[in-house]
Amino acid sequence: MFLTFPIMVIRVDTIEKTIQWRLMNMVYVGLGSFVLSFVWHYLLAKGVSNRKVRADDEKGRMSFVQRVASEKRLSVHAIAIVAVVAVAFPFISSTYQTNIMTTALMYVVLGLGLNIVVGQAGLLNLGYVAFYAAGAYTYALLYYHFGVGFWLALPLGALAATILGILLALPVLRLQGDYLAIVTLGFGEITRIVLENWNEFSFGPSGISGIPRPGLFGMELGMQEAQIYLYFLMIGLCIVTIFVVNRLQDSRIGRALLALREDEIACEAMGIDKTRVKLTAFALGSTWAGLVGVIFAAKTTFVNPASFTFLESAMILSIVVLGGTGSIIGIVIGALVLILLPEYLRAFSDYRMLLFGIIMVIMMVFRPQGIVTGVRKTYEFHTEDDKIKRL
Amino acid sequence: MNYFLELFVGGLTRGSIYALIALGYTMVYGIIELINFAHGEIYMIGAFTALIVASVLAISGMSGLSVLILASVVAVIYSAAYGFTVEKIAYKPLREASRLSPLISAIGMSIFLQNYVLIAQTSEYLPFPNLLPDLPFLESYTGLIGSTEFIIIATTAVIMVMLTVLIKFTKMGKAMRATAQDRNMAKLVGVNVNRVISNTFIIGSALAAVGGILIASHIGRINFYIGFLAGIKAFTAAVLGGIGSIPGAVLGALVLGCTESFATGYISSDYEDVFAFVLLIIILIVKPSGLLGHKTAQKV
Numbered sequence: 001m002f003l004t005f006p007i008m009v010i011r012v013d014t015i016e017k018t019i020q021w022r023l024m025n026m027v028y029v030g031l032g033s034f035v036l037s038f039v040w041h042y043l044l045a046k047g048v049s050n051r052k053v054r055a056d057d058e059k060g061r062m063s064f065v066q067r068v069a070s071e072k073r074l075s076v077h078a079i080a081i082v083a084v085v086a087v088a089f090p091f092i093s094s095t096y097q098t099n100i101m102t103t104a105l106m107y108v109v110l111g112l113g114l115n116i117v118v119g120q121a122g123l124l125n126l127g128y129v130a131f132y133a134a135g136a137y138t139y140a141l142l143y144y145h146f147g148v149g150f151w152l153a154l155p156l157g158a159l160a161a162t163i164l165g166i167l168l169a170l171p172v173l174r175l176q177g178d179y180l181a182i183v184t185l186g187f188g189e190i191t192r193i194v195l196e197n198w199n200e201f202s203f204g205p206s207g208i209s210g211i212p213r214p215g216l217f218g219m220e221l222g223m224q225e226a227q228i229y230l231y232f233l234m235i236g237l238c239i240v241t242i243f244v245v246n247r248l249q250d251s252r253i254g255r256a257l258l259a260l261r262e263d264e265i266a267c268e269a270m271g272i273d274k275t276r277v278k279l280t281a282f283a284l285g286s287t288w289a290g291l292v293g294v295i296f297a298a299k300t301t302f303v304n305p306a307s308f309t310f311l312e313s314a315m316i317l318s319i320v321v322l323g324g325t326g327s328i329i330g331i332v333i334g335a336l337v338l339i340l341l342p343e344y345l346r347a348f349s350d351y352r353m354l355l356f357g358i359i360m361v362i363m364m365v366f367r368p369q370g371i372v373t374g375v376r377k378t379y380e381f382h383t384e385d386d387k388i389k390r391l
Numbered sequence: 392m393n394y395f396l397e398l399f400v401g402g403l404t405r406g407s408i409y410a411l412i413a414l415g416y417t418m419v420y421g422i423i424e425l426i427n428f429a430h431g432e433i434y435m436i437g438a439f440t441a442l443i444v445a446s447v448l449a450i451s452g453m454s455g456l457s458v459l460i461l462a463s464v465v466a467v468i469y470s471a472a473y474g475f476t477v478e479k480i481a482y483k484p485l486r487e488a489s490r491l492s493p494l495i496s497a498i499g500m501s502i503f504l505q506n507y508v509l510i511a512q513t514s515e516y517l518p519f520p521n522l523l524p525d526l527p528f529l530e531s532y533t534g535l536i537g538s539t540e541f542i543i544i545a546t547t548a549v550i551m552v553m554l555t556v557l558i559k560f561t562k563m564g565k566a567m568r569a570t571a572q573d574r575n576m577a578k579l580v581g582v583n584v585n586r587v588i589s590n591t592f593i594i595g596s597a598l599a600a601v602g603g604i605l606i607a608s609h610i611g612r613i614n615f616y617i618g619f620l621a622g623i624k625a626f627t628a629a630v631l632g633g634i635g636s637i638p639g640a641v642l643g644a645l646v647l648g649c650t651e652s653f654a655t656g657y658i659s660s661d662y663e664d665v666f667a668f669v670l671l672i673i674i675l676i677v678k679p680s681g682l683l684g685h686k687t688a689q690k691v
Contacts, residue, residue: 124491171676179675181426182630185623186668193665310623314498321495354506360499364492365484 086235098231102299104339105234106292109241111319111331113288116245118317119325120254121281122261124181127168127188128316131161131286133195133308135293140208140303141201150212154294161290162283169282173275188313195305207304211297230299237295241288242328248284249328257281322363398656399649404540404609406648407547411602412625413632413640414554415474415595421571421635422591424490428497429477430599431622432504433470435615437600438607439508441466442517467600474596475589477504483585501619508615516612543605550601551641554594558637563590571635620664627671632682639683646670646682 110132117125135157142148142156172183196205248254256277259267268274297303315338323334342356412434419427445462481500485493558564569577570587578584606621607613624647632643647667654666674682 118491171672175675179630179634179680182627183672183675186627186671189623190665190668193662197662310619318495318498321491325489325491354503354510357499357501357503357506361481361496361503364496364499365481 095227098227100340100343102227102231102234104336105231105238106296106299107316107319107339108238108332108335109234109288109292110316111323111335112241112245112328113285113292114316115320115325115328115331116248116257116288117281117285118320120249120257120261121278123278123281125184125282125285126181126310126313126317127184127186127191128285128289129308129310129313130168130188130191131165131289132293132296132312133191133303133305134161134164134286135290136297136303136307137195137208137293138290139294139297140211143211144208150294150298154291157294158287158290161286161293165282165286166279169279173278185310185313188308188310192305192308192310195308205305207302207306209302211301211303230295234295237291238332242332245328253277253280253284318360322360394656398652400540400544401656402649402652403645404543404648405652406628406645407544408602408606408609408644409621409625409628409648410547410641410644411550411598411605412621413628413644414637415599416626417629417632417634417637417640418567418591418595420629421637422567422574422588423482423486423493425482425493426497426626427482427595428494428622429481429500429504430474430595431618431620431625432501432508433474433477433596433618434599434603434621435613435618436473436504436508436603437466437470437596438603438613438617439615440469440600441604441607442613463601463604466604467597470596470600470603471593473504474592474599478589478592483588501622505615505618516614518612539609543609546601546605550598554598554637557594563587567591624664624667627667631671631674633680636683642682 110128114125114128117123117128138157138160139148139150139153142153148156168184168187172180175183256267256272257280259270259272260274260277260281264274267277296307300307319334319338320331321334322338323332324330341359342353412430415430415433416427419425419430441462444465445458448458448461477500481496482493485496558567566577566582566587567590569580569582570584574584577587602621625644628644628647629640630643631647632639632641634640647670650670651663651667655663658666
């Protein structure tokens with residue numbers, strides 16, 4: 001307390017403008033930070049003591065969401081409620097809300113895709129946005145040059161992103177940890193800068209506009225219907241993604257990825273082909289980004305490089321970590337929170353990104369494992385005797 | 392030939408500034424293995440503080456050199472205080488958490504600081520007064536090296552020497568090296584690890600502030616967003632040289648600065664940032680631990 005107090009007050013001074021002296025601001029922030037520092041220390045102390053208590057009983061650590069997920073009957077009810085809300089949503093709320101929801105769902109899929117690379121394989125990828133951009137630009141360019149429709153572009157976009165993913169993965173296979181992180185970051189930036197400057201190919205910073213929304217069996221849809229249609233399309237894609245990712249987790253590849261994350265050497269000793277598994281992880285992860293990229297292009301009807309900055313990658317990574325690395329429900333919740341939060345914080349207009357930053361820090365400080373912690377599937381070993389005794 | 396030398400000096404100037412920021416990254420990484428994304432923002436805050444103090448002093452009628460010195464001192468102190476506070480708030484409670492959590496916390500902090508300056512100050516580019524004095528003895532070389540460039544390179548060199556002395560020969564430096572090697576072991580032999588980490592953040596932030604003042608004088612304008620790209624470049628430089636290694640960061644930064652300078656001079660200025668990253672990728676593929684990094688043997 002003694003240490004933080006002077007700094008919290010001194011920090012205020014930067015607010016003074018060159019000629020205007022805004023002393024009142026200084027007083028406000030001084031008072032505010034004084035009170036906040038008390039609250040902060042109180043919560044921090046409480047958090048530490050809580051963690052000690054929780055460590056004692058394993059059950060206590062399970063969050064509410066997990067308990068719902070673990071009990072079959074409850075989870076069926078929960079899914080039913082979510083499904084009803086999801087279907088009814090575009091009809092009970094405004095187009096604007098639906099639009100935001102579609103965006104949030106896109107991030108759900110992106111988060112799940114990145115989770116394959118970061119959460120399961122443990123390869124920190126800071127350039128995920130490059131694959132997203134690949135999908136979006138595939139659709140945009142194919143439409144512009146050849147008039148290719150949405151449904152054909154969807155697999156092609158995914159394919160382009162996958163190829164890009166493998167291309168990136170090939171040279172960086174030898175790298176580990178933070179070196180990998182910075183190379184992927186660099187790769188993301190390169191993609192963006194190339195898109196920005198290569199005018200003949202990508203039309204530079206002005207981007208490509210007039211990309212059509214998807215049609216429903218050849219029908220032309222109005223603005224509003226198209227948005228609702230896209231919303232349901234995203235719901236569909238979300239369900240497919242969740243299904244695939246869920247299956248993947250317990251599959252041979254999924255377990256190989258986990259092994260790779262835990263210990264590379266032991267993993268190789270177990271006969272897992274490290275190179276192939278890493279390539280698979282990158283390819284799988286980027287496929288989803290490509291799919292969402294195509295949908296993004298269709299939704300906004302316009303792509304330009306400004307949509308694919310590093311901040312976007314950071315956002316998707318935050319979704320994965322905030323939601324709880326490796327947990328599907330966690331990522332879904334994380335995406336909804338992170339994308340919807342800035343939208344609903346619009347009431348605070350100027351301050352929303354400020355608050356967003358604070359919330360990210362606070363979340364991490366008080367719940368570093370994410371909203372929902374991933375549950376590892378454990379296999380128990382029972383001898384014949386055990387079974388007999390149980391009977 | 393003259394053009395070549397000009398580009399070379401430009402590269403060195405750029406590299407020097409990257410080096411100042413990269414040192415903060417590499418020191419922090421060396422000790423707690425954290426990519427401190429908020430470091431670029433600290434550098435930006437340093438530049439802003441210097442601007443504010445300098446303007447206030449200039450208005451109140453002080454002149455030349457005293458403005459420079461006072462503004463720099465205040466900016467360095469402020470940035471150090473910020474670095475210290477950021478560490479206390481966003482990273483210290485996460486010391487025991489998994490590696491990704493502090494990273495997200497750092498990204499959050501970076502967003503926060505950017506918007507804090509955006510709201511408290513302005514989103515416009517602010518003109519930065521050229522505080523650095525003219526050096527008369529360089530006049531015969533005008534066109535090759537300006538006095539601003541000379542001061543930047545010289546300051547960086549002096550700071551490098553001071554830092555090396557600090558780390559090699561003082562008690563604090565010894566404690567820092569011990570903590571970097573093995574935190575638990577250092578704790579056991581009586582090093583106050585938390586204080587060492589705080590010190591690292593303070594030194595790193597102070598260096599970033601110096602970099603901020605120098606580059607702002609060089610370019611002549613600042614806004615709240617300058618920290619981001621500078622941060623990424625500096626981090627690239629740190630990785631290039633082998634992250635965690637202090638001479639590596641300097642070397643990496645100089646190589647990066649020169650590459651950018653030559654590439655923009657001879658090839659094309661549109662792809663300035665691409666060259667930096669391409670160079671990084673090539674070097675990491677050839678030598679995965681960076682130019683001067685130690686190859687750590689993996690334990691089984």
